[in-house]
Each structure stands twice: as structure tokens, then as C-alpha cells.
Amino acid sequence: MRLVRYGDPGAEKPGMLDNAGQLRDLSYVIADITPDQLDPIALDILRSVEPSTLPVVSGNPRLGAPLAGVGKMICIGLNYLDHAREVNKAPPDEPQIFNKAINSLCGPYDPIIRPKNSQKLDHEIELAIVFGSTCRYVSEADALNHVAGYATFNDVSERAFQMEHGGGATKGKSADNFGPLGPWLVTADAVPDPGKLGIWCEVNGVRHQDGNTSNLVFGVAKSIAYLSQFMTFLPGDVLATGTPAGVGHGAKPEPRYLQPGDVVRCGIDGLGEQEHTVVEYEGA
Numbered sequence: 001m002r003l004v005r006y007g008d009p010g011a012e013k014p015g016m017l018d019n020a021g022q023l024r025d026l027s028y029v030i031a032d033i034t035p036d037q038l039d040p041i042a043l044d045i046l047r048s049v050e051p052s053t054l055p056v057v058s059g060n061p062r063l064g065a066p067l068a069g070v071g072k073m074i075c076i077g078l079n080y081l082d083h084a085r086e087v088n089k090a091p092p093d094e095p096q097i098f099n100k101a102i103n104s105l106c107g108p109y110d111p112i113i114r115p116k117n118s119q120k121l122d123h124e125i126e127l128a129i130v131f132g133s134t135c136r137y138v139s140e141a142d143a144l145n146h147v148a149g150y151a152t153f154n155d156v157s158e159r160a161f162q163m164e165h166g167g168g169a170t171k172g173k174s175a176d177n178f179g180p181l182g183p184w185l186v187t188a189d190a191v192p193d194p195g196k197l198g199i200w201c202e203v204n205g206v207r208h209q210d211g212n213t214s215n216l217v218f219g220v221a222k223s224i225a226y227l228s229q230f231m232t233f234l235p236g237d238v239l240a241t242g243t244p245a246g247v248g249h250g251a252k253p254e255p256r257y258l259q260p261g262d263v264v265r266c267g268i269d270g271l272g273e274q275e276h277t278v279v280e281y282e283g284a
Contacts (some may be wrong), residue, residue: 001047002184002272003033003149005064006057009107012064017184018051025055033185034069035236038148043187064107066151066185070123071237073100073179075126075155077169079217079242086107086250095226100155100240101174108182108274114155114260115175115281120159121258124243125209125266126200127194128153130185135233143224143257146233149187150194152271153240154180154201155170159249159257180189181238183272190216191270194220199244201266203258208251211244211265 004023005012014026014033015095017157028241029049030037078084084091114121132148155173162172191197194213201209214217218226223241233239248256258264258278267273 001043001187001190003046003187004182004184005033006061006064006067006176006196007061008190009064012068012208016051016054016212018047019237023057023061024051025057026275028054033066035071035234038130038235040132043132043148060078062107063109063183065105065181066183067181067236069138069236070102070105071234073102073105073238073240074231075100075240076199076218076223076242079223080211080215080244081217081247082211082215082242083147083247083250086245086247091217095223097227098169098173100170100179103176104156104174104179106177106180108180108272110177110180110276112258112264112276112281113175113177113279113281114258115158116159118257119157119257120249121267121278122159122248123201123203123258123264124155124157124247125199125268126153126240126243127197127199127213127220127268128181129224129239131233131237131239134235135224135228138225138228140221140225143221143228144188146224147188148235149185150191150271151181151185152183152266152268152274153238154266154274154276155240155243156180180203180274180276183274186271197271198269201246201264202261203264208248209244209246211246213241215244216241
């Protein structure tokens, strides 16, 4: 099942895609796609809905992040061996994590906004896990039972903010529109193995990241089980699992950073693609 939210920012409506990829209006069934719609019983009710009975959404509406009411976003760093090597870091013995502010969430085709004083804007395609039930102190064997679904995620980063201002990565990860999520929330039953997904990112038509989640240092179930020993994941929380090699900061012989006008495309097998144009921040 592929769930979406469409419409203007702050006024999105719930939708789902039918088998032909046509967007259908789900607002006759639920008011929005929120954490309380992600538990197994609620998802089973949505699965019982025949998409062909829902109204077709005409035109080409904006897509928002496919989930409203995200509680927290946790990201894992250096979780692909090739990415650790390209930035001259040793792969960690245990998952390294940071927070990403909720205000960074945006839709899969919204612009990437280069913030004021930005010098080193970068892309990071990642597999995002969305939780459907409370997850604490779980085993690796039980971990995936707490997953509602998966989504494409771009952990947009400002490397100067991240590395040159102290205090950890969060400063460089949390500006507005630094967290494009979607286009779809693909329910876990439609993703047979999250550890075998192609994952890629292009800038201006040139593919720079081209990996597979089979190369995660800490796989999906292991990451969930490990982190659940330190925090509780609630329905609607998002865990981003790290990025493969090819980020601009690791480019040789010189880093390659995003500039206004650049077009960033990224995607994950079965989870859909994103496309963003980089624009300057225009506020005061």
C-alpha cells in the first residue's frame, strides 16, 4: 500500500495510489495520515479499502510529506562502509546518531532552500523507517514488527554548520526543507526485504550516489533493536538509516556542494523518487 498526502503546505489531504499508480482521495475514509493511523489494526482497515472505489485526484497536485504529526526524527551517521571511507572516517563500532528538527520536513518535490550564510550544502539519500507501534527494548528478531512502512528520504546537510560550529551534527541538518520525505509511505508488507533496496542520487543529471541497503553497516532490524535500548520510538517517529558514498563533501579531488539552480533527484527501489531545485533563502 502506498500512502500519500497532497495539497498546499498545511492543508494536505490523505490519498493512496491504486495499482495503476493513479492518486485516489482517501479523505472520505480518514481525515489525514497521522501516527494513530499506523498501528496494525488501522492499517488493516486501510488495506480493506478498494482504491477503485475512491475518487480520482485530477491534475498534478503538490505532494507533502506522506505523514503528519511526526514526533521525532533520528538519523544514523556513517552507516555505509563506502561513505565512511570517502570522508576518511573509520566505520563505527556502534550506531552513531543525531537528531533532525521536525521543521526540516517537507514534500518530495519541494525546493531545497539554501539557508542564510550557507557555504557547503550537500545531499544524502537515505532509507527512512516509519514506526507504527511503540518500540522499546526490542530484540532484533522482533524489530521489524514495529515498522509501519518505509520512505525515501534526503538528509539535506550544511557541512559548515555541521562540522565547523561545534555541538554535533544537528546544526547542519535542521534548516527548513532539509528533510524531504516521500513521495509515498510504503507499508512494510509491500517491502519484502528493506535490506535489499537500490538507493541513488543525481545532481543535474549526473549520478553521484549509487548504492544498496545491503551494504548498511548496521541493518534495519539491528539498528532498531540497538537504538530501542536507549530510547522509545513511538508511532509516527522516523529513523533515517544513513547514506551511501557519493556525497558532495566526500568528492575528490575537491568537495562538490549544491548551488542555487541545481536539480537534485534521488530514489529508492519501490519507494519512489524525489526531485528538488535548490533555491536561495528569501526571508529577512
